[in-house]
Amino acid sequence: MAATTASRGAAAKWVLGSPLILFAAIFVAYPVYQGIQTGFFGLSLQNPEVPFTGLSNFTTVLTDPGFLAAARFTILFALAVTALETVLGFGLALLMNRQFPGKRVFFTMLLVPIMIAPALMGVMFRLLLNGDIGLVPALLHGVGIDISLFAPDTVVPLLVLLDVLQWTPFTFLIIYAGLQSFPTDVLEAAQIDGAGWWRTLGSVVLPIMRPIIFAAVFLRLIDAIRTFDVIYVLTAGGPGTKTTTMSIYIYKTAFESGQFGMAAAASTIVMIALVPFVPLLVKRIVHPGRGAA
Amino acid sequence: MSSTANISTRTPDQLGASRAKAADNSTGKTPGPHRSKHRRLWWTTLAVGVVAVIVNVPWFNALIVSFKSDGDISRGALALGHPTTDHYANSLGAAGYDFPRFFLNSGMIALGAVALVLLIAVPSTYAAIRLGFGGRFIMNASSALRLLPAIFFAVPYFLLMSNLGLLDTVPGLILANTFLNLPLAIILLGAGFRDVPIELEEAAQVDGASTYRILYSVLLPILAPTLVAVSVLVFIFSWNDYLFALVLSSSNATPITLGAANFVTSTGIRWGDISAATVLSTLPPVLFAVFAQRFLVSGLSAGAVKG
Numbered sequence: 001m002a003a004t005t006a007s008r009g010a011a012a013k014w015v016l017g018s019p020l021i022l023f024a025a026i027f028v029a030y031p032v033y034q035g036i037q038t039g040f041f042g043l044s045l046q047n048p049e050v051p052f053t054g055l056s057n058f059t060t061v062l063t064d065p066g067f068l069a070a071a072r073f074t075i076l077f078a079l080a081v082t083a084l085e086t087v088l089g090f091g092l093a094l095l096m097n098r099q100f101p102g103k104r105v106f107f108t109m110l111l112v113p114i115m116i117a118p119a120l121m122g123v124m125f126r127l128l129l130n131g132d133i134g135l136v137p138a139l140l141h142g143v144g145i146d147i148s149l150f151a152p153d154t155v156v157p158l159l160v161l162l163d164v165l166q167w168t169p170f171t172f173l174i175i176y177a178g179l180q181s182f183p184t185d186v187l188e189a190a191q192i193d194g195a196g197w198w199r200t201l202g203s204v205v206l207p208i209m210r211p212i213i214f215a216a217v218f219l220r221l222i223d224a225i226r227t228f229d230v231i232y233v234l235t236a237g238g239p240g241t242k243t244t245t246m247s248i249y250i251y252k253t254a255f256e257s258g259q260f261g262m263a264a265a266a267s268t269i270v271m272i273a274l275v276p277f278v279p280l281l282v283k284r285i286v287h288p289g290r291g292a293a
Numbered sequence: 294m295s296s297t298a299n300i301s302t303r304t305p306d307q308l309g310a311s312r313a314k315a316a317d318n319s320t321g322k323t324p325g326p327h328r329s330k331h332r333r334l335w336w337t338t339l340a341v342g343v344v345a346v347i348v349n350v351p352w353f354n355a356l357i358v359s360f361k362s363d364g365d366i367s368r369g370a371l372a373l374g375h376p377t378t379d380h381y382a383n384s385l386g387a388a389g390y391d392f393p394r395f396f397l398n399s400g401m402i403a404l405g406a407v408a409l410v411l412l413i414a415v416p417s418t419y420a421a422i423r424l425g426f427g428g429r430f431i432m433n434a435s436s437a438l439r440l441l442p443a444i445f446f447a448v449p450y451f452l453l454m455s456n457l458g459l460l461d462t463v464p465g466l467i468l469a470n471t472f473l474n475l476p477l478a479i480i481l482l483g484a485g486f487r488d489v490p491i492e493l494e495e496a497a498q499v500d501g502a503s504t505y506r507i508l509y510s511v512l513l514p515i516l517a518p519t520l521v522a523v524s525v526l527v528f529i530f531s532w533n534d535y536l537f538a539l540v541l542s543s544s545n546a547t548p549i550t551l552g553a554a555n556f557v558t559s560t561g562i563r564w565g566d567i568s569a570a571t572v573l574s575t576l577p578p579v580l581f582a583v584f585a586q587r588f589l590v591s592g593l594s595a596g597a598v599k600g
């Protein structure tokens with residue numbers, strides 16, 4: 001903050017900052033406090049007495065097989081979709097990184113899935129996959145495949161595929177935008193040195209693009225870990241609890257079982273698990289250096 | 294801003310060009326490298342085109358179903374008949390659904406969130422970047438907040454809004470979406486303010502302009518593209534919110550995302566009507582993707598890299 005002009009606006013900074021202070025106090029700081037605090041109480045819709053229960057909500061959550069299964073599913077799901085979307089997005093970005101007929105139209109079309117609400121995407125997926133009137137079962141039937149897409153052994157790959165369908169355009173966009181600020185002279189130098197295409201990719205492009213790829217991986221991972229909308233609309237976490245993510249677990253604990261204390265404890269545990277990553281990410285994402293800007 | 298503004302039309306062509314050149318150098322034996330390059334471009338068109346169509350299959354499918362009659366829909370996905378616009382008339386009010394109200398709610402929530410986000414983020418980010426308000430803390434906290442899962446705030450926001458008497462109200466959802474989008478706005482505006490040469494402000498100051506005057510008359514016009522990018526993104530993200538709508542609204546303030554999802558999970562689905570409603574509710578974001586593309590791309594990629 002070298003640009004700070006301390007000479008002017010000693011009062012102005014508080015005037016201009018006051019809306020944020022007011023909002024952050026009521027709608028950020030207080031909810032954070034209440035979110036953590038609620039975990040220590042037996043607050044539920046059935047029990048308005050609110051007894052202090054200490055750490056018992058936390059031990060209940062941590063020993064709940066449902067919570068552990070949700071944590072496991074969420075992490076595996078997030079890793080799978082992030083890996084696939086990063087590789088596919090990178091490939092697509094390389095493919096798009098030249099002039100070809102129709103580029104503008106396709107670029108626009110690739111942006112559309114990112115813009116559509118995940119919940120509405122869930123509705124459209126249901127329409128597409130519906131056993132009676134859906135396009136996908138009809139086409140599969142046409143080639144002699146009759147399977148239930150939402151059966152226990154197909155539902156997880158299906159959800160991974162649908163996530164890849166919606167979010168590969170996002171990793172593509174981030175990596176493609178990064179490619180636009182790629183130093184051309186480095187490529188020419190590599191070429192003069194006689195490096196082939198794959199060699200150039202591995203030894204020049206990937207190292208320089210690392211911060212961008214890291215940003216894409218990280219943003220997808222964070223969003224995939226909090227996945228809620230599409231899966232909730234499609235399966236509501238089922239069959240059974242097979243596709244219950246952490247977010248769905250917390251939502252159901254709070255608003256279907258009415259156990260606010262338990263849900264708040266689970267939220268706090270999730271937050272504590274993520275907090276150690278924050279400084280690292282703030283440092284690498286917010287100040288990634290010139291190469292990534 | 295201008296460096297990322299028209300990404301789709303700019304042609305640095307780097308990796309592709311170098312690849313083509315490398316191929317030209319090594320293909321002394323094959324005649325007509327020009328033609329092979331040309332053919333490769335058409336292969337690129339084909340490959341990218343297939344991907345661009347596949348990722349939009351859900352939307353195209355919904356669009357087709359929305360124009361099919363109920364009879365044609367029930368005859369299966371591959372049956373096509375005479376197109377009808379009945380479903381659009383139904384979803385816009387003819388059949389007595391609540392969709393018109395859901396659309397209205399979504400619009401009010403999204404516009405309200407845009408206004409409130411700008412009202413809070415513009416002055417405070419300026420104060421943070423130029424006047425030393427909160428130092429680095431505000432920028433870092435904004436980044437950190439964006440990383441925490443929104444579900445953490447579901448229970449506290451439910452309790453807070455019920456204490457404030459704002460459950461199932463449009464203002465309640467405006468406040469929630471303001472909270473959700475404020476970090477992104479602060480990050481984008483922070484980058485915008487930082488890019489403005491400080492000499493401009495110093496010159497205005499010498500001319501006797503007050504701090505408020507400088508912000509309003511000098512900086513905001515320069516930052517107009519950033520303000521548009523922030524507005525577009527906040528509008529889309531608020532329009533698309535589902536989780537907080539599910540937690541904080543039950544009927545009066547229900548936005549279209551929740552309304553459509555509830556409709557589809559209830560029994561006896563009218564697929565034609567729901568498809569029409571869904572296509573209509575994806576239109577604002579899709580139109581932004583087409584007509585405000587440069588703001589979206591610059592906002593999304595800058596927000597991604599810097600926040």
